[in-house]
Amino acid sequence: MFDYKLLSALAAVVEQAGFERAAQVLGLSQSAISQRIKLLEARVGQPVLVRATPPAPTEIGRRLLNHVQQVRLLERDLQSLVPALDEEGLPERLRIALNADSLATWWAAALGDFCARQHVLLDLVVEDQTVGLKRMRAGEVAACVCASERPVAGARSVLLGAMRYRALASPAFIARYFPDGVRADQLAHTPALVFGPDDFLQHRYLASLGVEGGFEHHLCPSSEGFIRLAEAGLGWGLVPELQVREQLAQGTLVNLLADKPIDVPLYWHHWRNGGQLLGALTEQLIRSSRQWLVPWAPS
Amino acid sequence: MFDYKLLSALAAVVEQAGFERAAQVLGLSQSAISQRIKLLEARVGQPVLVRATPPAPTEIGRRLLNHVQQVRLLERDLQSLVPALDEEGLPERLRIALNADSLATWWAAALGDFCARQHVLLDLVVEDQTVGLKRMRAGEVAACVCASERPVAGARSVLLGAMRYRALASPAFIARYFPDGVRADQLAHTPALVFGPDDFLQHRYLASLGVEGGFEHHLCPSSEGFIRLAEAGLGWGLVPELQVREQLAQGTLVNLLADKPIDVPLYWHHWRNGGQLLGALTEQLIRSSRQWLVPWAPS
Missing domain, CATH: 1.10.10.10 (Winged helix-like DNA-binding domain superfamily/Winged helix DNA-binding domain)
Structure with a gap:
């Protein structure tokens, strides 16, 4: 061995x-x-x-590393029978990559009391939903939430649902840049908010409106910061509906164009030989995430 | 040249x-x-x-790189006189490192309409307040918000104020781990929330209570995720007062121990030869950040 x-x-x-x-x-x-x-x-x-x-x-x-993580998860299943086997005596840690918007909205609530019940500690790694899989492939995380369905070798993926994003801006932003009403073709000429270099959601949204090419944007790698920047009128951006119910109700953020949301599917990827702990977490997430996510029909 | x-x-x-x-x-x-x-x-x-x-x-x-950033800022001062000099024709970008908690709370509001007025785009880099200075030293950012006063070579620092943090947990967390009332010496034996490997605020808080050594903790590198995890009862953690007014009012988060906040000073570091743009931004921040930050008396 x-x-x-x-x-x-x-x-x-x-x-x-x-x-x-x-x-x-x-x-x-x-x-x-x-x-x-x-x-x-x-x-x-x-x-x-x-x-x-x-x-x-x-x-x-x-x-x-990938191998070590899988072995650790399998060891855990044995530990309840033979606790003395664990030489390091550390509490179990589960390293999971997920997108910032999930972490800022539904993730913790969907876990419920899973961590306390199973006595597990989380190492959360924030990664854009399009690149979390790299961490799986690299063996750095035991599971990830990401927008792609296709699992890496040795892993399984399951659809949790989709996050619904809306293009929002502050009333002051709209008054400054669109005094005569918001026009899609002029959206590319006003500052946008982009999460980071791997975030192409705004690009895709503009493309869906027939607007191609580059556009001015601030970079803000924080979900909460993103909303604060939008509220302060620095730019328009696509924001999870879950995160701005209050802002929409109070009118500090408003829909930019007619009601035109964009949905991003979220898949849960986890090691196939991840032991009972990952299995239980997977069941918990499948069961409870649907409260916050919208249905998604793969095309 | x-x-x-x-x-x-x-x-x-x-x-x-x-x-x-x-x-x-x-x-x-x-x-x-x-x-x-x-x-x-x-x-x-x-x-x-x-x-x-x-x-x-x-x-x-x-x-x-450090040199390029400084030259760019100086060029900007000339561009209003001779706009044709700028060969790249890109909008001005300002790269700034700041702590996630500032970005999640006061930062955008303190900027006001600075970016629109000056036509500048921000590249924000999220760094723990203790390590943002590394980015300054490396010449990767023109300015940063951080907890240390001492500027790097070629830069100035100015005190903006302090963020006030409170040790909070959910009522369910307290009921589960402290059925007989919260005791400081037992806090290290319940799961804490820690932002990342560079975040020692919880360690310092426990030390201030006379509790030394390690403690179980989840790692959650997201300000908003941190609050969600606390609300879901995964752990206790130190949270900016600014960010949880609503949670405290609604009772989804409560003070753990008797009212014992911890303040973290925030200094604004910026290149000394940063041109008028950085100068104007510095004035803006000094003027407006005091609305959100508490006074800080350096010891």
Whole structure:
């Protein structure tokens, strides 16, 4: 069998983003961690880590991490029978990538008391819904919420539903840029809000209105900040309906064009051999997420 | 003088996080961008970029970027006189690092109509308030909001005020973990919420209560997600008072211990030679941020 002392050291260095913190978490010296990584590399016959800040796994390092995560989840199923087997004695952690808008809206409520019941701690990683799968493929997370259906090797995906986005702006923004009424073809000439370089929702929305090409935009990688910027009149943007019920009711944000929402499907991807814990979490999410998400019919 | 065609290529590759997007933004082919970077490296005599995904500047690359940002801000002051000088014809962008909690609360409102008035677009970078200065030092941002007073070389810092945080949890969380009343010494044995590996606010709070050492925690790198997790009863956490007025009024979140807030000072750091634009933004922030921040007396 593999030497899991070495693999745990690798996992700790990547998860804790450094040798020092990995040493703290595992209760070892930094040089002990370094030696374990070197020994692992000697056995594997190639580097498992790129020594950058933070250290990043190599291709083979990622495959090893992926394996460690799956083994940990399987171990958990045994631990209730034989708790003494867990040498590290750390509480179980589940690393999950999800889009900021889910985290800002339905995610926590959908979990209910799952974490307390199962005594599990979450390491949440915020990733745009189009790139969360990269983290799955890299073996960095056990599960992710993302907009693509197609699972990576060794994983399953299940449709949870869709988030509904509306194009909104503040009344002051509309008064400044569209004194004579909002016109779709002029939308590209007013500042937009874009979450980050991987967010093409506004591009797709404009394209659906027949507007192609680039447009001026602020970059704001925060769901809540996005709404604050829209309310302050810095730009227009596509915002989850779930997140702005109050703003729409109070009129601090208003629909830009006639009622034209855009829906983004959300799939739950999880390791196939993820053990009972991931299975239970998957059931919990399927059951409860529909309260917040709208139905989605794959085209 | 330097060849700014080469430096613009470097800045675009780093700002756009890739050669392809840099080429799009500058209206050049990808190979033209590559050639410019190579030529720059030949002149400098060493690499300016680490060819990773995304590409990262080397030490010397960072210094060059820093210089480009300052030159751009100075150019802006001239552009109102001689607009034809700007060859790229791109709208002005200001890259600013700030903590997620500021972005989720007072930041946009404090800007007012600054961006529209000055026709400037923002590239916001979310960084924990303790590490935003790294971005300044690296020349990646023109300004940042952070908790340290001491400016980096070539920059100035000014105190804006402090954010007040309160230790909160949901009534269900308190009922589950503290049926007999909240005790500070037991707080470390209930799950906490921590923003990310650089967030030590909960650690400091526990230390101020006389509780040392580690504690169980979820990691949630999203301000809004943090509140959602707290409301859903996953953990207790320190939350900006500004962000939870409604939750406190409705009782979905309650103070954990007797009224014991913790204040975090926020300083505005900006390049000294940042031109009129940064100067005007600095004045705007000093004038308006005090509406949301509490006074802070440096110790």
